Amino acid sequence: MSPRHTTGKRSHGWMGLHRGHRARPLEWLAEKFIFAVSLSAILVVLLIFLFVAREAAPLLYGRMNSAAVQEVIPVSEFDKLSPAQLQQYLGLTPSELAAMDRATLQSLMEVKVEALAEIPAAFREDPDARINTTQWRYLLRSHQWTDYAKPEFIWQPVGQIKKYNIIPLLIGSLKTTLVGLLFAVPLAVGAAIYVSQLARPRVREVVKPTIEMLSGIPSVVVGFFALLVMATVLQRVFGYQTRLNAFVAGIALGFAVIPVVFSIAEDALTSVPQAYTQAALALGSSKWQAAWQIVLPAALPGVFAATVLGFGRAIGETMIVLMVCSASVMSWNIFDSARSITTTIAAEMAEAVSGGPHYRILFLLGAMLFAVTFVLNLIGDVVMHRLKLQLEGKR
């Protein structure tokens, strides 16, 4: 009888507690308390999504306007405006609007008129200055900006016209992540095969925790090492131009991904029943043949799950990429610099005005990141769960 089965049976027996819980109300209460506390994990995931999305929400309703030059409404027309128009025009929340009296609102409108007067006349004529750059069109597609030769994707949240195109950031994230995975996955899966199938038990017991120790190195230390040591060494070996580029960041990301991929792949390979290997060996195969032709195919979904979860880890890693490279360039070349989504959030949140368009867009990026890793985790978990059920012969 498996231990799982016993537990199930026992908890069934505890249903008989109905008689007991009247006799022991405190215990009944304590058990309800345990249940309530354990729900906090679900609550937290919901709260994360809710509150990251909440800060980005005004952007999604199209309530933000980042245009440097906006239509100015003279103060004399105050009475013609509906509360909703006024709220939109002054960029207020409903509660703020309700809290202000007529005089305050009118002086706010005057401030707007004066602010416009201070903008240089030449800039006022620039068509770009009237664009609300927080619209989806400008977030996702290239635009022909004044003084640029051709339509371009630009992330440039400072300056008079703030450009928030997120495509360069997506490319930056994908570029570093893919380099990291290409470096980490073969190494980690190779090591997982070695440790779980080929190594002697004593070697395994030393090597496995040692590799897992790699995950104990804080990412800022990996970033520091990449910045001070690896960048120089790799430049000498490969002889490229920019010292700090997506390649260095990717390799450093690989260091962070290796323990993740290794432990999941190793877990999957170990859960393949011994009988498979023994049968192969009995038929005369070598240990390698058994591992490569029998065990690995059986555990392949697990290797896939390991890669997916490694991808999630790499795309969410912040400090390493932040320290190694940060210039935002629209290029797929891995020897150019890159600015990832995480880097952008970490570096720019401090200077973004709370509640402003920049702040909202950073939260939007965070929400996107959360959604992506959420889906990746889900895929990884489902694949691993099914694989284990399958290998245990329960399906």
Place this chain on the structure above:
Amino acid sequence: MNEVRSQQPAGRSFRAEGFDYRSFFFSGLTGLATLLILAILGVILLNIVINGLPGLSWRFVSTIPKKDFFDLETTGVLPMIVGTTIRVLVMTIFVIPVGVITAIYLTEYAPNTSLVTRLLRAAVNNLAGVPSIVFGLFGLGFFINFIGKNLDALLHNPGPVWGQPAVLWASLTLAVMTLPVVIVATEESLKAIPTGLREASLALGATKLETIVKIVLPQALPGILTGGILAVSRAAGEVAPILFTGVAYYMASLPNKLTDQFMDLGYHVFVLSTQSPNIEQTRPLLYATVLVLLGLTFALNLVAIIIRARVRKKLRALN
């Protein structure tokens, strides 16, 4: 016999036919991959220890630095050590009870097939994979902008007291982040306790809760400890979640309230390595700081891994 052999595909030569070069080559390749990973770990650690040791001194770890902290001769890391320690300790106060109780529910009470259990497990797994920067955003959006600001409004504070970055918010953010670490480690150690022990206790007339509190939990203590240590070690090295929730670039004095900001070792490493006026000159200082950080997180991690390996061995022996 000959006929059978000739039907074998070319690649699958039998061991008995002589030395199997293919197997040898590929086994060697996986061995090399393993060695390379170990080498990476070794090189990082050695590089930091060798370059960091000369800069390390008692004065260095016990000095509060002046505004300009880029000079190895006069600067120190005391406020960073204190800041990191405080935020991690406050975190454990929140995360250990919640994590342990959740693990108890999952192993002792949760019906295996119910929707709630499955949701709970999915949530725990998912939480473990959320990027650390997203936790930072969550801390800013929820703890500071929602709870903190509303608390200020409720208490009629003239200026922001709770609605700004603080040790408390950083610790809470980290607690949310390390919750799955504690849950998984505790669960593992709870599963390693023989069912017979619980049954014996029940047979003697103890209630389920009594069994858990008096029999199961004391046995699971090493595992809970491991979970706590792993969480502490993970949190001590994390920088991204505290960037917007409490860390300060420079503070002249140590934090003494939960609403104070704090200096942090990991963040200090980041500042030193990216904002140094002269990286060659500050290199020894940087290495010494990294060594202190690594000493703090790695020593803890090592202890946790050793305890965990023992728990796992016990678990394997049971199954």
